[in-house]
Amino acid sequence: MIDERSAAWAADRRPRYGPARLTDPTGNRRRRWTALLMPRLTPWLFLAVPLAFLITFTFVPVVNLIYYSFTNWDGFSPDKQWIGTKNYTELFERPELFHVFYVSLYYMAASLVQMALALYFATILSFNTRFRNLFKGILFFPYLINGVAIGFVFLYFFQPDGVLDHVVRAFGSHSRHLWLGDPNLANWSLASVSVWRYMGLNFVLFLGAIQSIPGELYEAAELDGANRWHQFRHLIAPGIRPILGLSLILAISGSLAVFEIPFIMTGGAGDTKTFVIQTIKLAFNFNKVGLASASAVVLLVLILIITWIQRALLPSDKVDLV
Amino acid sequence: MNTKRWAGTLAAGLVLATAGCSGGHSAAGAAGAPAPADPAKVSGDITVLTNRTDLVNDGTMAKYAAEFAKTYPDVHVKFEGITDYEGEVKIRMSSSDYGDVLLIPTALGQGDYPKFFADLGAASTLDAKYRFVSKGTVNGEVYGLAQNGNATGFVYNKKVWAQAGITAWPKTPEEFLRDLQAIKTKTQATPYYTNYHDGWPITKWQDALGSVSCDQAAQDDLAANPSPWAAGGELNTIDTLLYDTVKQGLTEADPTTTNWENSKTLLGTGKVGTMWLGSWAVSQMQAAATKAGGQASDIGFMPFPVQAGGKFCSIDGPDYLQAVSSHSAHKEAARAWLDWFTDKSTYAQDQGDVPTLKAAPLPDSLKPYADNGVQLLELSQTKTATVNAIDNAAEIGLNKPDYRQHIVDLARGAASGSLESDFADLNKKWSEAVKTAGS
Numbered sequence: 001m002i003d004e005r006s007a008a009w010a011a012d013r014r015p016r017y018g019p020a021r022l023t024d025p026t027g028n029r030r031r032r033w034t035a036l037l038m039p040r041l042t043p044w045l046f047l048a049v050p051l052a053f054l055i056t057f058t059f060v061p062v063v064n065l066i067y068y069s070f071t072n073w074d075g076f077s078p079d080k081q082w083i084g085t086k087n088y089t090e091l092f093e094r095p096e097l098f099h100v101f102y103v104s105l106y107y108m109a110a111s112l113v114q115m116a117l118a119l120y121f122a123t124i125l126s127f128n129t130r131f132r133n134l135f136k137g138i139l140f141f142p143y144l145i146n147g148v149a150i151g152f153v154f155l156y157f158f159q160p161d162g163v164l165d166h167v168v169r170a171f172g173s174h175s176r177h178l179w180l181g182d183p184n185l186a187n188w189s190l191a192s193v194s195v196w197r198y199m200g201l202n203f204v205l206f207l208g209a210i211q212s213i214p215g216e217l218y219e220a221a222e223l224d225g226a227n228r229w230h231q232f233r234h235l236i237a238p239g240i241r242p243i244l245g246l247s248l249i250l251a252i253s254g255s256l257a258v259f260e261i262p263f264i265m266t267g268g269a270g271d272t273k274t275f276v277i278q279t280i281k282l283a284f285n286f287n288k289v290g291l292a293s294a295s296a297v298v299l300l301v302l303i304l305i306i307t308w309i310q311r312a313l314l315p316s317d318k319v320d321l322v
Numbered sequence: 323m324n325t326k327r328w329a330g331t332l333a334a335g336l337v338l339a340t341a342g343c344s345g346g347h348s349a350a351g352a353a354g355a356p357a358p359a360d361p362a363k364v365s366g367d368i369t370v371l372t373n374r375t376d377l378v379n380d381g382t383m384a385k386y387a388a389e390f391a392k393t394y395p396d397v398h399v400k401f402e403g404i405t406d407y408e409g410e411v412k413i414r415m416s417s418s419d420y421g422d423v424l425l426i427p428t429a430l431g432q433g434d435y436p437k438f439f440a441d442l443g444a445a446s447t448l449d450a451k452y453r454f455v456s457k458g459t460v461n462g463e464v465y466g467l468a469q470n471g472n473a474t475g476f477v478y479n480k481k482v483w484a485q486a487g488i489t490a491w492p493k494t495p496e497e498f499l500r501d502l503q504a505i506k507t508k509t510q511a512t513p514y515y516t517n518y519h520d521g522w523p524i525t526k527w528q529d530a531l532g533s534v535s536c537d538q539a540a541q542d543d544l545a546a547n548p549s550p551w552a553a554g555g556e557l558n559t560i561d562t563l564l565y566d567t568v569k570q571g572l573t574e575a576d577p578t579t580t581n582w583e584n585s586k587t588l589l590g591t592g593k594v595g596t597m598w599l600g601s602w603a604v605s606q607m608q609a610a611a612t613k614a615g616g617q618a619s620d621i622g623f624m625p626f627p628v629q630a631g632g633k634f635c636s637i638d639g640p641d642y643l644q645a646v647s648s649h650s651a652h653k654e655a656a657r658a659w660l661d662w663f664t665d666k667s668t669y670a671q672d673q674g675d676v677p678t679l680k681a682a683p684l685p686d687s688l689k690p691y692a693d694n695g696v697q698l699l700e701l702s703q704t705k706t707a708t709v710n711a712i713d714n715a716a717e718i719g720l721n722k723p724d725y726r727q728h729i730v731d732l733a734r735g736a737a738s739g740s741l742e743s744d745f746a747d748l749n750k751k752w753s754e755a756v757k758t759a760g761s
Binding site (some may be wrong): 285288 | 434
């Protein structure tokens with residue numbers, strides 16, 4: 001169509017469009033050139049802005065991070081020395097730096113609870129429950145709140161003689177707990193906040209997957225005498241397997257990289273330090289930005305490896321229910 | 323095929339962008355900021371970075387600037403109050419835009435001062451006029467002058483202590499603990515408040531260094547001492563006092579949920595008896611006390627409970643150092659402000675702080691010290707850079723919350739191990755770092 005028009009324009013040489021009047025005699029050729037290129041360039045023009053953001057705010061910092069991990073930079077000094085892989089050797093020669101990963105186990109356990117709860121609610125609310133939209137809203141709401149705000153809210157919640165203590169007392173228990181102060185409880189308290197916060201996301205993912213299962217399958221199952229449990233076991237569970245796999249990956253990588261909630265609530269004190277908090281402290285408390293960058297890179301690689309193992313062990317086949 | 327070409331361009335773009343970002347900058351170098359001779363000839367717009375957002379917001383700083391403008395009519399001062407001063411300015415230092423006059427972030431190594439700041443003059447001449455000169459001195463040249471100084475000590479609620487029947491300041495750690503115990507049994511107050519959660523107030527325990535031995539070289543000694551936590555050592559005595567206070571249940575129930583702003587009211591109203599802070603805290607506590615219906619005179623200030631030679635010792639240490647950026651376009655104007663603020667402004671007196679100018683009088687908050695013959699001691703800072711390097715290499719963090727939070731955790735049974743094993747561990751880390759980072 002464009003070609004036709006330019007051909008016609010070339011034929012009678014009478015300018016039809018405003019801008020064309022301004023072109024010099026060679027303008028004809030230029031138009032042809034842009035006409036050829038434009039369709040291929042258009043998608044890139046649309047992509048340019050998001051790509052620029054992606055590159056500036058994701059890839060450039062990652063490349064910088066990897067570069068810093070090979071230097072002894074202290075975070076502000078104008079000069080930094082290239083010291084090769086020395087940061088990485090130091091990291092692996094100090095096993096105590098990896099001990100903090102056991103804190104992640106609490107969050108992993110909690111994320112399993114979180115997925116089970118999310119699946120439970122998603123299944124129930126996918127059936128015709130009363131007030132289902134209201135419940136959907138309530139369950140998803142915590143995910144929309146800023147993590148820092150959640151940290152502060154729960155700090156008051158867990159305070160001695162705070163909300164939680166009053167609730168416990170209403171049930172008749174008068175024993176005193178330091179929910180954040182007792183090292184045996186602190187990580188469970190923090191992990192439960194994380195469950196409260198992220199369950200909504202799992203829930204919405206599961207709900208979406210469940211609702212994409214065609215309705216006539218349920219009808220057919222009901223005709224065959226299947227009850228709700230059978231429907232869940234044979235229709236819903238296999239139907240949302242890919243989403244379950246994805247959630248598991250997100251849960252595990254999330255547990256390894258927990259940060260906001262413990263950082264705001266305890267600052268990593270009292271055995272609640274996670275790997276990311278430790279990295280932050282190395283970088284900004286002890287001015288070892290090089291070493292901290294190296295440990296950030298190690299965390300990244302670790303998450304990639306775990307994801308890869310998970311994908312290999314639990315292949316997400318295409319689901320075919322019919 | 324299109325994708326490939328684009329991937330190439332992308333990669334090239336990445337490399338370019340990275341190069342542009344991490345290129346860094348070279349410092350302006352040796353340029354100094356001499357004090358201007360004639361006030362009328364100095365001109366320029368300068369930006370002053372400060373951590374006192376409260377004083378910027380309530381117009382106090384603007385009043386100082388108006389006063390300053392009377393002498394220097396052509397210099398225009400703009401203040402930039404920064405809430406997270408340490409974190410933010412440290413990062414800005416890697417650009418060239420960190421104001422004309424600023425407070426030197428404590429994380430910055432002393433040896434790096436010449437890379438960032440203008441030379442203010444020789445230490446030998448400035449030393450006669452100002453306190454705390456050695457903290458900002460590198461190779462005999464001064465790069466930073468203290469904004470003000472602080473004396474160390476406990477702020478306490480006089481009513482609570484009197485109610486427990488205590489009339490004299492405790493002279494030994496044991497006496498101190500006995501007094502706190504008396505407060506616990508005889509009053510409703512929490513004897514001591516750790517301010518564990520906010521972190522920074524608990525780091526103030528480090529300022530006590532020197533008050534045990536009353537030795538000017540206490541800080542410098544750390545640079546070569548392989549075991550600062552050995553029995554009888556400064557840090558051993560200080561940390562043991564903190565440990566025992568918590569261990570004997572003389573502190574708040576849950577340290578992990580403490581709140582600094584609230585702690586001022588708690589102390590002001592007598593719900594808390596004591597906190598280890600510094601003379602800077604006295605005015606804030608008095609304000610909190612009056613606001614909560616109490617009296618400013620309820621707030622007392624006492625030294626660390628150890629006497630050397632029959633005398634209490636309090637360390638008079640510098641607060642933030644003020645410096646002129648080496649990237650400043652109006653170094654003379656910047657220097658004029660720095661000098662005026664240190665010499666002529668009433669800042670230190672207004673805040674109840676120790677003035678940097680030697681000739682200026684001590685604030686009222688230190689009157690109890692003067693009355694009771696407490697010796698004010700200024701620590702030598704000649705090896706501070708080495709001590710900081712050792713501290714960072716050892717990842718102990720003498721001035722970071724984690725180290726003392728861990729001691730509180732040990733004392734309240736929230737961390738496994740004993741104080742002795744922690745001291746042994748600290749000594750081990752320190753001695754190893756002395757070998758690598760010490761000189």
